[in-house]
Amino acid sequence: MQPLTEIRGRAAPMQAAHIDTDVIMPKQFLKGIDRAGLGDKVFFDQRYDSVGAPRQDFILNREAWRDSRFLIVGPNFGCGSSREHAVWGLMQFGIRALIGTSFAGIFNDNCRSNGLLTVTLPADQIAMLLAHAGDPARNMLMLDLASQEMTVVHNGTVIAFEIDARRKRALLVGLDAIGTTLQDAQAIGQFEATRRTAYRWL
């Protein structure tokens, strides 16, 4: 995983509630055995019409938002299927952080695994960010993970955010989660032996 320290770029608004992973990455793109080629498939059915032409009413197809690094999203973003392809696609498109009031559990864990930052903020701050994100003259954001702050560039508004300390550290150093856990291999082995002695049917 690549270390994540700061993100600077445009934000795009995507305020609908319950945007699910079927919409983020439709099923026809789940048949690979690697992670590649998903950047131009993300939100496919909303991005392209039936003959494959980009829809101008889709926010990420419009010139001012095409290179967005942030999505300001509605509640329960990423609900539904566990498909990690949704996260791979968002990252390959160039998205580095999602900011919203709530995220679905599996999706949020998948973001953690891939270094896609999710930031949870109260509804009034999300409403303010959505208003900024909808205006190309005001939609530049800067986020600094170490200080846990983001700045709305055009007016200097600073928003502080919370993040689990261990998750933050993992993002900052681009931690290899498996390698780290395997440092606990002995503890896991002992735990397993005890558990399987007590419950022999396991």
Added chain:
Amino acid sequence: MPLSLYDKLVDANTVRRLEGGEQILLYIDRTVLNEYTSPQAFTGLREAGRRVWRPEASLAVVDHVNPTAARRMREIADSQAAAQVDYFERNARDFGIELFDILDPRQGIEHVVATEIGFILPGMVVAAGDSHTTTYGALGALGFGIGTSDIEHYLATQTVIYRRLKTMRVTVGGKISAGVSAKDIIMAFIRSIGADGAVGYAIEFAGAAIEALGVEGRMTICNMAVEAGARGAIVAPDDKVFAYLKYTPRAPNGAMWEQAEAYWRTLKSDPGTVFNREVALDASAIAPLVTWGTSPDQAVAIDDIVPNPARETNPTRRAGMVRALEYMGLEPGTPMEAVRIGHAFIGSCTNARIDDLRDAASVLLGHRVAPGVRAMVVPGSSEVRRVAEAEGLDRVFLDAGFEWRQSGCSMCLAMNDDVLGPGERCASSTNRNFEGRQGTGARTHLMSPAMVAAAAVAGHLADVRKFEIKA
């Protein structure tokens, strides 16, 4: 302090608390792997030169991409799907994991297979690469879905990094009426609490209506709890669960069964447990439900009408309703029973077990599918299919004009060749009515298997309570 069953299961499997933060290292007793969420996890292991920690704790089942045509074949015309199955088989072989391939007589949807063979037992903690892993809560196991990176982490370490959830108890009192099923209970719950109402929670389902359900009905409930955002849904195991497991091929036997059952009987929340949230539902007030929109919480009783967004005061919800109605091609005020369908689908890990097929068949007996409706049954597993055939249910479905197919996930998410076209409308016993779920532009109405059967015969959404049962 009195503890909930959920907290007891998490405590029992905590290897250790991780420094700096709220995460724990959680030991995982079992997983089930499928061909589409696992390949990149195995590639990760190969690239890092890592082994699988405990291969016998994993079971590999092909279920998402395989065709369900009546005649089983190893070959898949879709070359990408075929490559996924090939790689899956190679991974199972190379890493020593047991595989149920397409031609295996035990093949089926992972969550149907894992329960019917006794691979999942009460008290286990199960993490698997499919969101509907919550199903296992019906047996008193904690099951939750994980992504591909966490599958790789599990395979290499037998653990996942976990953060404890808040607890919610959902008490369903009273008794369901005729024509109402477990599917309607869980749809009523999701409607009442919203599609994000249980985000951050593990649910324990309790109450007279839950106790009265069979184990398969409880699976339907725990399965779909994830559609309210729950990352775990449990029912305390009881005699019905022990009877269900007793003769499954992989349950313990003899003295070990006695020992296991004695332990399983202790798996319940302590009296006086304080849950972070309590929700009560009255089962006797629940009517058969159907969805009208594109989120599982957008549901009404079958004798109700399509709701009007103009009456919704919350702007986000109103915008969601407007978009959903446009996608679904429905006008506010239309009676749900007037909505005509072209497809009827009975299948999925939510509703394709033997009880579900019996329910649907009892409605269909002596009836014919309406002209212009394509109806299909995709049993949850090859074993379900065999049991159904032994009971003659296949004849009931075929005589009614349904296709009687092989098992798999099929049109629930349309990753195989069972795909709907744009604008096609389906009465479906599945779990998600998302945009594009059953095909780009396809329109899904969720309901119980009996309600799908009634709709297939009527040619429009129909109230199974008014239906002439000829059985």
